[in-house]
Amino acid sequence: MLLPWRRISNFTCYRCGLCCFYFRVPLKSYEALKIAEAFGLDKIAIIGGKEYIEKEEGKACPFLVSRNGKLMCSLQDIGLKPVACKLWPFHVYKRPEYGRDEEAYFQHKLGGFYVYVDQRCPGVSLGKPNQKLIRTVEEAIDIWLGIREEQLLTTATIATFSGNQWLLKKNTKGLLAAIY
Numbered sequence: 001m002l003l004p005w006r007r008i009s010n011f012t013c014y015r016c017g018l019c020c021f022y023f024r025v026p027l028k029s030y031e032a033l034k035i036a037e038a039f040g041l042d043k044i045a046i047i048g049g050k051e052y053i054e055k056e057e058g059k060a061c062p063f064l065v066s067r068n069g070k071l072m073c074s075l076q077d078i079g080l081k082p083v084a085c086k087l088w089p090f091h092v093y094k095r096p097e098y099g100r101d102e103e104a105y106f107q108h109k110l111g112g113f114y115v116y117v118d119q120r121c122p123g124v125s126l127g128k129p130n131q132k133l134i135r136t137v138e139e140a141i142d143i144w145l146g147i148r149e150e151q152l153l154t155t156a157t158i159a160t161f162s163g164n165q166w167l168l169k170k171n172t173k174g175l176l177a178a179i180y
């Protein structure tokens with residue numbers, strides 16, 4: 001499921017919301033605190049001593065909302081979107097956790113990192129990385145390091161949708177098959 005970033009040509013989030021059905025979102029302690037303060041303790045689940053967004057089995061994250069027929073994160077608007085959600089479908093490590101070292105290696109301005117991409121996301125295209133993908137990986141590493149909060153390339157833009165509905169439909173089928 002996880003491929004080294006050099007196997008990915010491009011990433012575009014289509015706001016399909018499938019990642020928000022798929023995950024139980026792990027939270028950093030400060031994120032759990034801010035979400036609990038804003039929405040109540042019942043939005044936080046503690047499992048095995050770790051904090052997550054509370055989510056019923058088989059249902060979407062409670063913060064997923066529909067706007068103009070597209071699904072999006074309501075926490076994003078108020079600066080509370082968790083880092084785990086900002087990073088998906090990218091996985092950043094200091095070591096080559098999933099092998100294929102050379103293909104996973106990324107030379108960032110602050111050092112070397114190993115980046116993998118979950119190809120179950122319908123927005124992931126396989127192939128030779130384009131320049132946008134390279135900048136997107138850089139942004140994901142910035143977010144992982146905590147030196148950037150704002151997402152420009154690692155999330156959807158309004159322009160994302162036009163003309164891409166057929167692609168979303170096609171790839172969504174694959175992700176649903178992988179999940180269920």
Ligand code: SF4
Nearest residue numbers: 013014017019121123
């Ligand atoms: S395209 Fe990928 S990142 Fe965007 S909402 Fe769908 S599964 Fe999530």
Ligand code: SF4
Nearest residue numbers: 020061063064073085
């Ligand atoms: S917090 Fe936002 S991005 Fe994360 S799963 Fe919930 S709705 Fe999706």
